[in-house]
Amino acid sequence: SGDLPPARHASLRLLSDPRSGEPLDRALVLWFPGPKSFTGEDCVEFHVHGGPAVVSGVLQALGNVPGLRPAEAGEFTRRAFAHGKLNLTEVEGLADLIHAETEAQRRQALRQLDGELGHLCRGWAETLTKALAHVEAYIDFGEDDNLEEGVLEQADIEVRALEVALGAHLRDARRGQRLRSGAHVVVTGPPNAGKSSLVNLLSRKPVSIVSPEPGTTRDVLETPVDLAGFPVLLSDTAGLREGVGPVEQEGVRRARERLEQADLILAMLDASDLASPSSCNFLATVVASVGAQSPSSSSQRLLLVLNKSDLLSTEGPGPGPDMPPHLLLSCVTGEGLDGLLEALRKELAAVCGDPSTGPPLLTRARHQHHLQGCLDALGHYKQSKDLALVAEALRVARGHLTRLTGGGGTEEILDIIFRDFCVGK
Numbered sequence: 291s292g293d294l295p296p297a298r299h300a301s302l303r304l305l306s307d308p309r310s311g312e313p314l315d316r317a318l319v320l321w322f323p324g325p326k327s328f329t330g331e332d333c334v335e336f337h338v339h340g341g342p343a344v345v346s347g348v349l350q351a352l353g354n355v356p357g358l359r360p361a362e363a364g365e366f367t368r369r370a371f372a373h374g375k376l377n378l379t380e381v382e383g384l385a386d387l388i389h390a391e392t393e394a395q396r397r398q399a400l401r402q403l404d405g406e407l408g409h410l411c412r413g414w415a416e417t418l419t420k421a422l423a424h425v426e427a428y429i430d431f432g433e434d435d436n437l438e439e440g441v442l443e444q445a446d447i448e449v450r451a452l453e454v455a456l457g458a459h460l461r462d463a464r465r466g467q468r469l470r471s472g473a474h475v476v477v478t479g480p481p482n483a484g485k486s487s488l489v490n491l492l493s494r495k496p497v498s499i500v501s502p503e504p505g506t507t508r509d510v511l512e513t514p515v516d517l518a519g520f521p522v523l524l525s526d527t528a529g530l531r532e533g534v535g536p537v538e539q540e541g542v543r544r545a546r547e548r549l550e551q552a553d554l555i556l557a558m559l560d561a562s563d564l565a566s567p568s569s570c571n572f573l574a575t576v577v578a579s580v581g582a583q584s585p586s587s588s589s590q591r592l593l594l595v596l597n598k599s600d601l602l603s604t605e606g607p608g609p610g611p612d613m614p615p616h617l618l619l620s621c622v623t624g625e626g627l628d629g630l631l632e633a634l635r636k637e638l639a640a641v642c643g644d645p646s647t648g649p650p651l652l653t654r655a656r657h658q659h660h661l662q663g664c665l666d667a668l669g670h671y672k673q674s675k676d677l678a679l680v681a682e683a684l685r686v687a688r689g690h691l692t693r694l695t696g697g698g699g700t701e702e703i704l705d706i707i708f709r710d711f712c713v714g715k
């Protein structure tokens with residue numbers, strides 16, 4: 291009728307049930323004719339009042355219209371993908387955006403939704419297409435004088451540059467996955483250093499029991515927290531010491547086990563008790579051994595925190611010149627907490643990758659799988675003497691890149707990716 295709202299303009303309308311004519315709500319109606327819509331198809335949005343009676347009344351009235359049914363979870367996004375509105379990495383970015391819990395996760399998801407990773411992969415795939423064209427031209431016209439000189443060599447230079455770029459991204463792959471699922475930060479130190487006090491302070495809730503009795507914490511207590519915008523799984527552990535009863539000894543064993551899985555270690559000592567055997571032993575073993583690792587991206591990182599700084603002026607002489615780099619903190623007064631959070635932000639940006647500045651991250655095992663597949667195929671490319679095999683290796687390599695952005699994706703993979711969505715997206 292003449293009363294239909296104009297395309298892409300919000301119009302105020304009285305909605306009524308088409309069967310009974312009963313008014314349901316006064317609502318904004320938006321009409322998006324395809325292909326300029328989210329899914330690429332004709333779409334209508336009803337912006338109704340949020341009360342449950344209004345929503346169920348409108349849904350019921352719509353459900354009675356022949357041919358209409360409720361969308362399945364992720365169905366809108368799936369249709370957008372089917373109509374080429376989003377590629378697969380962008381779909382993943384959208385899913386991550388919906389589930390983002392911290393600022394860094396949101397930034398990363400937005401970058402992926404903007405198509406950065408897809409763009410990179412398409413550039414790489416183009417390089418391979420060109421190289422393949424050169425190799426095929428050589429196979430067909432190799433003897434022909436008209437063929438430009440050095441086509442194979444030129445292709446080879448570009449493919450090898452691509453191999454280096456892929457390798458760099460793969461070395462970074464664990465970072466992106468940590469940003470998606472949380473970095474492992476483990477608090478460790480001798481008994482009574484204040485480990486549980488710090489865990490409670492950072493998570494802003496009483497996760498662990500704090501008491502003056504050494505050996506209070508026995509089990510590993512893990513809690514998810516947002517630390518300086520990064521998602522973290524923070525573990526409190528038993529104080530490290532020997533010669534104790536079997537229960538505490540088991541706690542110490544679990545603490546050491548968890549320590550091996552840490553991306554970042556928060557090593558904690560009582561600043562007023564640095565000369566004690568347990569402090570010296572901890573510095574000589576845990577702190578020294580992590581400090582001695584090569585500073586490659588795969589090794590663990592460590593922050594040394596000297597707690598109970600509030601006791602320093604009155605009791606101990608304070609940290610001497612031999613003390614490795616450290617931060618002073620008081621869990622009781624909160625002094626030094628800002629400095630610790632800033633240090634944590636820097637460490638976590640290194641552990642998770644920094645989505646404000648760094649290169650596009652590989653956030654899923656699927657990304658890593660295809661880039662590794664591409665790299666392996668380039669390995670075959672280098673070893674092949676026969677030009678037909680060279681061309682085949684390039685084709686396999688390119689196939690991995692197109693599958694990463696969703697070209698030729700199988701239904702099962704799509705099902706897995708779209709399963710993460712909620713109804714209405």
Ligand SMILES: Nc1nc2c(ncn2[C@@H]2O[C@H](COP(=O)(O)OP(=O)(O)OP(=O)(O)O)[C@@H](O)[C@H]2O)c(=O)[nH]1
Pocket residue numbers: 480481482483484485486487488499500501502503504505506507508527528529530597598599600601619620621622623
């Ligand atoms: N003065 C002072 N006392 C602190 C500080 N942090 C913690 N404490 C006290 O130190 C004692 C031990 O704290 P916890 O947090 O239980 O220490 P822990 O390292 O978890 O101890 P275990 O689990 O037994 O290994 C408690 O009495 C805390 O109140 C601090 O910054 N200053």
Ligand SMILES: [K+]
Pocket residue numbers: 481482500501502503504505506507
């Ligand atoms: K304690």
Ligand SMILES: [Mg+2]
Pocket residue numbers: 485486487498499500506507526527529
């Ligand atoms: Mg404790």
